[in-house]
Amino acid sequence: MTSNLFWLTEAQMERxxxxxxKSHGRPRVDDRRVLSGIIFINxxxxxxxxxxxxxxxxxxxxxxxxxxSELGVFxxxxxxxxxxxxxxxxxxxxxxxxxxxxxxxxxRAKKGGADASSAERxxx
Numbered sequence: 001m002t003s004n005l006f007w008l009t010e011a012q013m014e015r016x017x018x019x020x021x022k023s024h025g026r027p028r029v030d031d032r033r034v035l036s037g038i039i040f041i042n043x044x045x046x047x048x049x050x051x052x053x054x055x056x057x058x059x060x061x062x063x064x065x066x067x068x069s070e071l072g073v074f075x076x077x078x079x080x081x082x083x084x085x086x087x088x089x090x091x092x093x094x095x096x097x098x099x100x101x102x103x104x105x106x107x108r109a110k111k112g113g114a115d116a117s118s119a120e121r122x123x124x
Contacts, residue, residue, distance in 0.1 A: 005054055006040040008032055019077045021068070029060060037061045 008016070013032050020031065028034075037055025041048060048062040055061060068074055 005036070005052060006043065007036045008039070015081070016077060019073060019080055021071060021073060028064075029056060034061060034064050038065050 010032075013035075016035070017031075033054075033056055037051055038061055040046075040055065041051055041061060048058040051058045051061050
Protein backbone atom coordinates (compact mmCIF):
# COMPACT_ATOMS: atom_id res chain seq x y z
CA MET A 1 0.00 0.00 0.00
CA THR A 2 1.38 3.39 -0.94
CA SER A 3 1.08 6.36 1.34
CA ASN A 4 -0.30 9.74 0.31
CA LEU A 5 1.74 11.42 3.03
CA PHE A 6 4.38 13.97 2.09
CA TRP A 7 7.93 13.60 3.41
CA LEU A 8 10.83 15.97 2.84
CA THR A 9 13.93 14.11 1.70
CA GLU A 10 17.21 14.28 3.62
CA ALA A 11 18.69 16.30 0.71
CA GLN A 12 15.83 18.82 0.99
CA MET A 13 16.34 19.05 4.75
CA GLU A 14 20.04 19.80 4.22
CA ARG A 15 19.07 22.73 2.00
CA UNK A 16 16.58 24.03 4.58
CA UNK A 17 18.62 23.61 7.79
CA UNK A 18 20.68 26.82 7.39
CA UNK A 19 17.43 28.81 7.64
CA UNK A 20 16.24 27.19 10.90
CA UNK A 21 16.53 29.20 14.11
CA LYS A 22 18.88 27.91 16.76
CA SER A 23 17.26 25.72 19.38
CA HIS A 24 17.25 27.30 22.84
CA GLY A 25 16.83 25.09 25.87
CA ARG A 26 15.03 21.86 25.05
CA PRO A 27 15.87 20.34 21.66
CA ARG A 28 13.10 20.62 19.06
CA VAL A 29 11.18 17.55 18.03
CA ASP A 30 12.12 16.05 14.65
CA ASP A 31 12.28 18.95 12.16
CA ARG A 32 11.71 16.66 9.17
CA ARG A 33 8.55 15.15 10.62
CA VAL A 34 7.10 18.50 11.70
CA LEU A 35 7.93 20.41 8.50
CA SER A 36 6.63 17.56 6.36
CA GLY A 37 3.40 17.70 8.37
CA ILE A 38 3.10 21.47 7.99
CA ILE A 39 3.57 21.18 4.22
CA PHE A 40 1.04 18.32 4.05
CA ILE A 41 -1.58 20.33 5.97
CA ASN A 42 -1.07 23.47 3.89
CA UNK A 43 -0.87 21.65 0.56
CA UNK A 44 -4.14 19.83 1.23
CA UNK A 45 -5.98 22.72 2.90
CA UNK A 46 -6.61 20.72 6.06
CA UNK A 47 -7.28 21.82 9.61
CA UNK A 48 -4.44 21.21 12.06
CA UNK A 49 -6.59 18.71 13.96
CA UNK A 50 -6.89 16.64 10.76
CA UNK A 51 -3.13 16.04 10.53
CA UNK A 52 -2.26 12.36 10.12
CA UNK A 53 -0.76 10.93 13.32
CA UNK A 54 2.48 10.07 11.47
CA UNK A 55 3.40 13.77 11.68
CA UNK A 56 2.99 13.90 15.45
CA UNK A 57 0.55 15.91 17.57
CA UNK A 58 -1.40 18.58 15.64
CA UNK A 59 -0.61 21.09 18.39
CA UNK A 60 3.12 20.60 17.74
CA UNK A 61 2.63 21.24 14.00
CA UNK A 62 0.54 24.34 14.66
CA UNK A 63 2.89 25.74 17.32
CA UNK A 64 5.94 25.33 15.06
CA UNK A 65 4.11 26.87 12.09
CA UNK A 66 2.91 29.83 14.18
CA UNK A 67 6.25 30.44 15.94
CA UNK A 68 8.34 30.16 12.77
CA SER A 69 5.87 32.30 10.81
CA GLU A 70 6.11 35.06 13.42
CA LEU A 71 9.92 34.80 13.39
CA GLY A 72 10.00 35.07 9.58
CA VAL A 73 11.63 31.64 9.17
CA PHE A 74 9.42 30.57 6.27
CA UNK A 75 9.93 33.91 4.50
CA UNK A 76 13.72 33.47 4.83
CA UNK A 77 13.46 29.94 3.45
CA UNK A 78 11.50 31.14 0.41
CA UNK A 79 13.85 34.08 -0.17
CA UNK A 80 16.94 31.91 0.25
CA UNK A 81 15.74 29.20 -2.10
CA UNK A 82 14.58 31.75 -4.66
CA UNK A 83 17.98 33.47 -4.54
CA UNK A 84 19.62 30.20 -5.66
CA UNK A 85 17.70 30.26 -8.96
CA UNK A 86 19.48 31.47 -12.11
CA UNK A 87 16.78 34.06 -12.86
CA UNK A 88 15.23 35.27 -9.58
CA UNK A 89 12.70 37.50 -11.32
CA UNK A 90 10.96 34.42 -12.76
CA UNK A 91 10.46 32.68 -9.39
CA UNK A 92 6.89 32.55 -8.12
CA UNK A 93 5.06 30.80 -5.30
CA UNK A 94 1.39 30.29 -6.12
CA UNK A 95 -0.97 29.78 -3.19
CA UNK A 96 -4.15 30.54 -5.16
CA UNK A 97 -5.60 27.07 -4.76
CA UNK A 98 -4.90 26.98 -1.04
CA UNK A 99 -6.55 30.36 -0.44
CA UNK A 100 -9.58 29.49 -2.57
CA UNK A 101 -9.96 26.14 -0.80
CA UNK A 102 -9.77 27.69 2.66
CA UNK A 103 -12.23 30.45 1.71
CA UNK A 104 -14.73 27.94 0.36
CA UNK A 105 -14.31 25.75 3.44
CA UNK A 106 -14.83 28.66 5.81
CA UNK A 107 -18.03 29.69 4.00
CA ARG A 108 -19.45 26.19 4.33
CA ALA A 109 -18.47 26.05 7.99
CA LYS A 110 -20.26 29.29 8.91
CA LYS A 111 -23.85 28.90 9.95
CA GLY A 112 -25.93 30.56 7.28
CA GLY A 113 -22.95 30.76 4.91
CA ALA A 114 -23.02 31.32 1.15
CA ASP A 115 -25.38 28.40 0.46
CA ALA A 116 -28.00 29.69 2.88
CA SER A 117 -27.90 33.29 1.57
CA SER A 118 -28.30 32.18 -2.06
CA ALA A 119 -31.28 30.04 -1.06
CA GLU A 120 -32.81 33.05 0.70
CA ARG A 121 -32.36 35.20 -2.45
CA UNK A 122 -34.07 32.56 -4.62
CA UNK A 123 -37.02 32.48 -2.21
CA UNK A 124 -37.53 36.27 -2.50
